[in-house]
Amino acid sequence: MTVDDSSQHLDEPHRAGLAQRLNWLRAGVLGANDGIVSTAGALPVLLAGSAALVGGAISMALGEYVSVSSQRDTEHALIEKERGELATDPDAEFIELVGLFEARGLSRETATLAASELTEKDAPAAHLAVELNIDQDDVVSPWHAALASAVAFILGALLPMATILFLPHPERIIWTFAATIFALAITGYVAAWIGGARRWRAVLRTVIGGALALGATFLVGSLFGATVL
Numbered sequence: 001m002t003v004d005d006s007s008q009h010l011d012e013p014h015r016a017g018l019a020q021r022l023n024w025l026r027a028g029v030l031g032a033n034d035g036i037v038s039t040a041g042a043l044p045v046l047l048a049g050s051a052a053l054v055g056g057a058i059s060m061a062l063g064e065y066v067s068v069s070s071q072r073d074t075e076h077a078l079i080e081k082e083r084g085e086l087a088t089d090p091d092a093e094f095i096e097l098v099g100l101f102e103a104r105g106l107s108r109e110t111a112t113l114a115a116s117e118l119t120e121k122d123a124p125a126a127h128l129a130v131e132l133n134i135d136q137d138d139v140v141s142p143w144h145a146a147l148a149s150a151v152a153f154i155l156g157a158l159l160p161m162a163t164i165l166f167l168p169h170p171e172r173i174i175w176t177f178a179a180t181i182f183a184l185a186i187t188g189y190v191a192a193w194i195g196g197a198r199r200w201r202a203v204l205r206t207v208i209g210g211a212l213a214l215g216a217t218f219l220v221g222s223l224f225g226a227t228v229l
Contacts, residue, residue, distance in 0.1 A: 049161045053154060061150035068142040075139050078132055083124050093127060094119060100130050159183045177214060184210040 086093050094115060101111035118126035128134040160183065163176045188206030192199040 046165060049157075049164065053157045053161065056157065057150040057153045060153045061146040064149040065142045065146040068140050068145040072140050072142060075134055078134060079124070079128060079136050079139075082127050082132070086123055086127065090123070093123075097127060097130060156183055156187065180214060181207055181210060 097115040097119070098108075098111045101114050102108060106114065115126075118130075125136055128136050159179045160176050163179045164172055167175050184206045185203050188203040189199050191197075191206075192202035
């Protein structure tokens with residue numbers, strides 16, 4: 001019996017390698033589905049974390065700017081006040097400077113000599129340094145403080161945020177806690193290193209304080225029924 005090729009269903013997959021192509025299709029569909037769902041699931045966390053990161057950095061920067069601006073304004077006011085007093089009554093200011101040196105343990109003769117030499121060199125600088133502990137050439141900058149605070153906030157937030165975003169649910173809690181403690185330890189070490197203090201004591205103090213803060217936050221969230229990511 002002769003089979004008419006035209007009677008075959010051309011839309012049926014009568015081609016070699018069908019199983020392999022179906023396998024690719026299945027893997028592709030599952031991969032795309034998993035990517036869509038995983039990305040959609042992480043999106044709220046990413047958005048919330050990004051919002052907290054940006055908002056926190058701006059808040060810290062503004063806080064530092066306002067605080068340091070107030071300090072700078074106070075320093076400028078004190079500098080102008082001291083210059084005005086030197087201009088109106090230099091003799092009284094000189095006697096005051098000698099008295100300050102004597103209060104630090106110098107003899108009357110040595111105090112007078114030191115006050116004379118410093119006054120001849122730069123009277124305002126001498127009075128500001130001895131009386132008020134202010135360096136007129138090194139007034140604090142609110143912009144520098146704001147930038148440093150914002151950058152530090154962002155760097156500190158990146159590690160815990162990464163663990164929340166990229167680790168699965170059961171592990172992310174403990175790893176986020178560990179990443180936060182590790183970041184706090186680095187912060188304490190660097191701060192002590194810059195300040196020349198005992199590094200491990202600073203690390204211990206920072207880690208303990210951070211662990212207590214994390215524990216309190218977790219406890220309060222649990223009491224109010226907050227779900228853990």
